[in-house]
């Protein structure tokens with residue numbers, strides 16, 4: 001049976017990188033006695049895949065990991081057991097059975113919600129939300145996207161679905177996944193550049209709130225795909 | 231929500247912030263207002279090394295079973311954070327509460343290798359505790375040292391308020407009770423230390439004076455007061471099956487060196503290799519009950535979620551119930567999808583069979599530690615392994631499909647000659663030859679791979695070689711180059727890889743291993759000169775060390791390049807490990823005469839450890 005787990009990652013756990021979160025989950029599942037399935041072969045490993053790595057330093061209310069289990073366990077019981085074995089800063093929010101044929105989390109992601117605020121001492125003199133709103137009203141937003149190898153100009157406008165909030169807290173809904181992956185810092189940096197400023201490192205405190213998949217052109221939370229095991 | 235001592239920005243700037251945040255599974259949180267004693271337990275190296283150490287986990291869980299004590303952990307901040315903490319004057323903190331070390335009653339530092347000594351000073355410095363014990367007052371934690379290096383604590387004597395000599399399970403409760411009593415009665419630091427010196431195993435260096443003669447040798451080592459004991463007897467846990475064990479070890483978030491459940495199956499070693507300090511310090515051998523170990527294994531795996539388990543001891547093959555234990559683990563591992571990592575076992579039919587079950591034969595390698603290249607020299611060091619045994623093990627392994635062999639040797643052993651060094655190359659060649667003789671061309675998948683590594687021999691206190699002269703740096707390197715040449719002369723040299731490393735660290739190790747109190751000043755100078763993480767090749771620098779010795783007017787050769795006479799007062803003579811000096815002298819003599827001493831199970835050699843009333847000495 002395929003299962004999707006939603007969890008929260010916050011507090012000091014934001015300093016734990018993605019690979020270590022994966023290792024943490026491997027042990028958490030064992031400690032909680034979740035009947036996780038293993039791959040075949042000489043060195044079997046747990047069948048587990050995360051929707052989307054969360055960068056170190058970010059918090060999240062909507063992280064997802066898909067696993068396979070070999071025996072039925074109720075959602076209530078699984079969530080209870082896992083949370084009893086959790087450290088502060090990781091909380092299991094749901095444990096749901098995926099319908100047959102459901103795409104795995106990683107393959108199906110299309111968008112994510114973020115909540116962004118400025119760390120103490122980093123708030124710019126200008127109103128960031130005003131600039132963002134103005135930018136959003138334009139037809140295209142060209143930014144320079146740097147990778148390790150190259151620099152290219154990309155129009156990020158099609159990947160920005162929502163910008164809301166105020167200068168204390170800015171909400172974004174941004175495209176993610178393999179087609180157009182936009183990080184909130186990229187959008188804010190574009191706003192800073194318009195003001196002729198660079199976005200300082202560590203200026204932003206970012207929390208991911210949700211990850212979506214696309215169903216018939218509609219954004220649907222990854223959590224809505226599964227159903228509770230009773 | 232959890233507070234961190236370091237700001238978000240610092241944590242996101244440094245490499246691996248997980249080293250500094252605590253919060254790990256099974257780390258212990260208590261209410262600091264509800265405990266009498268706060269104990270900071272430190273391994274003076276980076277988190278990944280410190281977290282891999284079983285001894286710390288044992289003491290951590292022991293202390294935290296005491297209701298009146300909260301024990302927390304602290305490790306060396308890596309060089310990146312070190313610089314930030316120095317610049318911003320941020321005090322060092324413990325992982326659990328994130329509170330400054332200055333708030334603690336005790337700072338316990340485990341001393342596992344000599345090359346951590348500048349890191350000890352780093353810990354004190356960053357904690358804002360005066361480096362010299364003499365400069366501390368009532369506001370400072372009591373700084374206590376433990377671990378193998380405390381069997382010669384003298385180079386660190388000036389920095390520690392006291393040392394705990396021996397195994398940690400036994401005397402700490404007494405020490406803590408005394409501390410509480412002294413606090414209650416309003417006694418100060420000095421009075422506490424004086425009284426602590428009466429507890430068996432506790433050594434308070436400030437309560438002794440050392441006099442030297444004109445040649446710099448120790449003339450006298452004397453307690454300052456009549457009530458301070460002149461001999462410190464090591465502490466030992468004789469009942470290893472009924473003592474503290476960390477059934478809920480702390481599970482790190484990041485990958486650490488020993489990232490698995492560790493089962494300590496026994497303490498001590500029956501073998502008596504003459505170069506090996508641990509083999510003498512932890513006498514006699516005491517085995518843990520096999521059924522207890524099985525239940526520990528299950529419980530610890532359940533409590534941690536680890537996917538791997540390994541065994542720990544000085545010589546696992548000598549554990550009486552090894553087959554039973556390993557067979558149990560192999561079955562259990564299969565059921566629970568676990569990995570087993572075996573310590574280097576003696577290569578025989580049993581171990582090869584087990585290894586073939588738990589690992590990929592083609593990818594894994596066989597390990598032999600002949601330690602010396604000739605039978606003559608192996609007799610000198612009392613290493614029982616013979617060439618026949620090695621070749622027979624290799625033969626069985628090659629037939630079983632293995633193609634990789636690792637060999638470990640030492641260079642610079644007492645009485646070593648060119649023939650002995652050449653023997654290293656010849657033995658390596660012999661093993662390669664055996665492979666080609668045994669395995670027909672059609673069945674070979676490439677060459678056999680022999681990796682021979684040498685390390686430089688460092689004489690250690692409480693071994694029969696404690697009087698021996700150590701090689702100088704150039705002698706070591708000459709020997710290594712010679713071995714290298716000999717390797718090239720071998721017929722199968724293409725199948726052999728030879729490794730050796732620089733000799734500078736070994737020399738320093740040699741100085742501190744058998745050093746005395748006068749070296750404290752050198753360590754301070756070296757730290758001031760920027761030495762830190764000296765056990766790491768990437769951070770070790772020899773030049774500031776050399777400068778430190780020069781600035782203090784102290785010669786390294788005095789400590790390394792001189793054979794000590796049997797009646798010289800050694801800096802560690804005030805410590806009694808149970809094994810008698812007389813026995814060590816006899817063994818030194820037998821070494822020179824190339825005579826082997828049988829192991830404790832074949833016959834007792836009367837080393838003195840019988841005095842502890844148990845273990846292997848009373849097996850039959």
Ligand code: SF4
Pocket residue numbers: 513514515829830833834835836837838839840846847
């Ligand atoms: S007293 Fe004998 S049996 Fe006991 S440790 Fe010493 S040599 Fe071994």
